[in-house]
Amino acid sequence: MIKWKCLICETKQQSEVKPGIGQRLCLKCKVNHYKRLVDIYRLEGGCKLSEAKLLLEQAKKEAKA
Numbered sequence: 157m158i159k160w161k162c163l164i165c166e167t168k169q170q171s172e173v174k175p176g177i178g179q180r181l182c183l184k185c186k187v188n189h190y191k192r193l194v195d196i197y198r199l200e201g202g203c204k205l206s207e208a209k210l211l212l213e214q215a216k217k218e219a220k221a
Contacts, residue, residue, distance in 0.1 A: 160180055
């Protein structure tokens, strides 16, 4: 197991593979991040909004598991 820190709250995390620098978020911070993205893209809509919603749903499923 490889240890790393969440970029936002700096809690220690472990995983089999160390995520890239832009993806080092704990589950709680990841859900909050994607919620903000959905709010940002809500006004313009389009493919970015649908992608952000999809990522938010995936993060919520990971957090529940």
